[in-house]
Amino acid sequence: MLVLIGKKANRLCKTFEAIESTTKRLEIQEYLTSFFKHTIELSPGNLLETLYLCLNRVCPEYENVELGIGESLLIKAIAEVTGRTTQKVKNELAKVGDLGKVARDSKNSQKSISSMFGNRDKLLTVPKVFNSMKKIASLTGHSSQDLKVKEIQNLLISCRDEEPKFLTRSLEGKLRIGLAEQTVLICLAQAFVMTDKEYEKLAKAKKTEELNNAIKTIKSVYSELPSYDKIVPALLKGGIKNLREHCKLTPGIPLKPMLAHPTKSITDVLDSVEGHKFTCEFKYDGERGQIHRLEDGTTKIFSRNLEDNTVKYPDIIERISKAAKTNTKSYVLDCEVVAWDLEKHILLPFQVLSTRKRKDVKEAEIKVSVCLFAFDLLYLNGESLLKKSLEERRKLMNDSFQEIEDEFSFVQNINATNIEEIQSYLDESIKANCEGLMVKILDGLESTYEPSKRSRNWLKLKKDYLSGVGDSLDLVVVGAFYGRGKRTNVYGAFLLACYDPEHEEYQTICKIGTGFSDSDLETHFNYLKEKETSEPKSYFNYDKGTKPDVWFEPCQVWEVKAADLSISPIYKAAIGQVSEASKGVSLRFPRFIRIREDKKPEDATTSEQVINIIC
DNA sequence: CGTGTCTGCCC
């Protein structure tokens, strides 16, 4: 009987349960690897779908497919299928901090005839769940939300045991069991190695070596060709040994972009690059753009998260042919796309860029112009450049492209050597409306392009990372939101306000949910739970869109750091005094620094001070 | 057809 059930989705569910029960990485890997081994041996045709269910996806990122399901629709589906009101489900969610658990508990406590008999002969299977998710993603147009909810309900009705929990979380897009992409790749590699007949004959040390090589191979291949649709068939056909041959960087398919580590001081920067030739580049405040030119002349542009942004940027598609020199045929170019003022020839803030249309963009109707800032070349005329040094890649980039005023530039950079030079270049970048600097090693093995890795080789240096530098505000805690997941039973985020002495009111300015250690969160909960009030104070100025789960007596001031201030449609700080009458001010990337025991709420940052910071 | 809410994706 167990074996039969083993073919159903329930076995995957049991694997998730096992994974969730531990925090040990190796144990997690054992469970998933074992599941993949079974799948490869017993039903290899289901492997691809299984992988997608582990990752809450239905296809590669660059296919721009969305489920269009969020918390709200899930609550609706759960409420209807278990015969409860949405309010009741919301209350449960606030209490248990996990919609998955809410779905499971409300379903298991419901003992109606239909729930007892309705699912007898339609147990969930991996393909069934996967196909339902695909179907949900495909529904659009009038009444599509109802149809999506019905589809979810059908799945929920067939669920048993812990299945509703994982199904719900999967539809939310996060399993939250300590399992994500990197671990899935490791397990996939291990499963393929271990199902190879030769493997058992190897000595122990040799086995470990084989496993490590396979993991390295799969991780590397996936970062260059992030598509299980392509990798899984290749694996099933030729195994890991032949994988590199069939799956490699291909223009037209985005690769995982290389990322950077934040650094807290210039000294830290120098420590990391010590003994190497390195460069400092301006870090532009725009959107990542990975531009692909195929052999057939097609051009595409992808986002940092591998979304296909080609239709968003017809202007870029048009101009890039002019920037590419005659001998530059196929290529992959790494750029930052930045909003650009064509008259003043200056960079515009990210908030301006974000107002650009995204779909069905016609070049003639573009309202926000952009300038491209290229910083790396990953592929050129049929050849991958990933293993070349940054110095070589940069030279090839400079030789293959030409700058066009107001349209296409190479990122501004210098080859600095000491603290003073870096400091003054950092200042210069800020004056030019950039976020700071990127510091990169130029030559040797540590300067290859490492897709997806936040490698130590690329560092980012922003002024707000430096202690004592950047915008710091002292704000009053006026409300809080119940935590989810590992923050269940404490507040997970807080609503903050500045003080306006003129109107004698506290004006909301942002929510904050990061910068807290686990012990901070406990301390805050224990202190603030005593300060809860049934209603917000009359002198709180807030928008209903930011209404917290609980309100507080104004009693504590927190030092908060931000990268920038922004004009806000929902927060009330300095309302009407910086932009349109209805707009206030908020913080970009707010994080908790410390409690200001020395300040009373009336000593908090004032709206006037907020205006001074933003102007 | 205007407005409000939700979702996904930029950072």
Next chain:
DNA sequence: ATTCTGC
């Protein structure tokens, strides 16, 4: 995005 934490 930023930050924290177990491994």
Next chain:
DNA sequence: GCAGAATGGGCAGACACG
């Protein structure tokens, strides 16, 4: 140091609703 999971502001686009 990696990998994962908490959490931020704010925009366009898609629907639902009246």
